Amino acid sequence: MNRRTATESKESILEAAIKVFSEKGYSQTTIREVAKRAGISVGGVYIYFKNKEEIYFTLLKYLLDEFRDRAGESIKDIEDPAEAVKNYIAINLNYAKKFKGLILIEGREHGFTSCIDIKKKFFKGQRKLLESIIKNGIDSGKFERCNIKGTAKVIIGTLRGFILSLVMDSDSLFSPEECSVLILNGILKRGKK
Amino acid sequence: MNRRTATESKESILEAAIKVFSEKGYSQTTIREVAKRAGISVGGVYIYFKNKEEIYFTLLKYLLDEFRDRAGESIKDIEDPAEAVKNYIAINLNYAKKFKGLILIEGREHGFTSCIDIKKKFFKGQRKLLESIIKNGIDSGKFERCNIKGTAKVIIGTLRGFILSLVMDSDSLFSPEECSVLILNGILKRGKK
DNA sequence: AAATAGAATGAACGCAAGTTCATGTGAACA
DNA sequence: TGTTCACATGAACTTGCGTTCATTCTATTT
Known part of the structure; x- marks a missing residue:
């Protein structure tokens, strides 16, 4: 050859x-x-x-698929829902750190419909995953009763922010733990309403 | 003329x-x-x-200045720190909705040092503002005692995520209220640890 | 009416980047 | 040794965009 x-x-x-x-x-x-x-x-x-766009698309698809597999794998055996959320957050932040640059591109830069489609699919899948964790949390009495779909969306939004912050200004770093604490506990004093 | x-x-x-x-x-x-x-x-x-970059810079500076003024103005007379946080979140989301497109550009796209500088200054200012609210919250006993700087960073990160979500996929909208609730209360059931 | 100056024009220039294609290279097999 | 086929080359083509500048316009001034 x-x-x-x-x-x-x-x-x-x-x-x-x-x-x-x-x-x-x-x-x-x-x-x-x-x-x-x-x-x-x-x-x-x-x-x-075929062209520049195809290179980018191939790359994006590969990374999303890989992430989905890894995230799913690493969560599936965890019993405690709070622990699962923590884990999910940690995986996200790690991956984000690893692929900083690419994440930034995803903000805009190109509006290829092909890419938009697989991204939508990806995020939908991730939301479903989170929803199942939350449902588990509520059923087991560990999470506050809430609108599951809405909460999943909010958590994903929150995560996105952590990721963006991590990726944009590496000086203002905070740990996965800090993120988890906020998402799980909030900032209001417990016991007051 | x-x-x-x-x-x-x-x-x-x-x-x-x-x-x-x-x-x-x-x-x-x-x-x-x-x-x-x-x-x-x-x-x-x-x-x-002078050139394309100068147009962009002029625009960015104008909008950041305007936002800072408005945000500062609308918060300064609010006593209750939780209320102030809610208000601050709402202002952010409103502004984000109004300038969707521009926010997306800010992810990357151009690395003009001039722009980076005024952005850094802006975010630092916003963080200080939040820190003062949080300090107020802790002093008055309404917020859990915490690392003020760290918490401010986390909240800003969270907000960024909400904004990005709002801006990227207009279908998965959530309200400023939902965001505030999560930031203030978290998702864990109150009373359990 | 002529002169002046601020405002505006748009064809032309230069360059960089995506894409193409006629041509080259080398390993395997006849 | 010659033929074939898959892989590879890079100069050249095309397009698009930032930027410039010689020139025109128009309202005010003299």
């Missing part, structure tokens, strides 16, 4: 792409730089991907 | 720019479109602004 197989080349392009996209965002990322870092020529990139 | 004064022209450029930036993001915004919407020629834009 040749120096590299098609699969190897494709993978090195994706590996390079994830780095460049993370560092520069979507618009500022050039095929030339991705190619350079992947150790392939500009034209070579177009053997494996 | 002429058809329009310099001030009028400058303002109509800014008004057009805020719309286009909101709709398209920074990179996708073209001077040509801003000019068109402002009812001025391409060259005309460059009479009033």
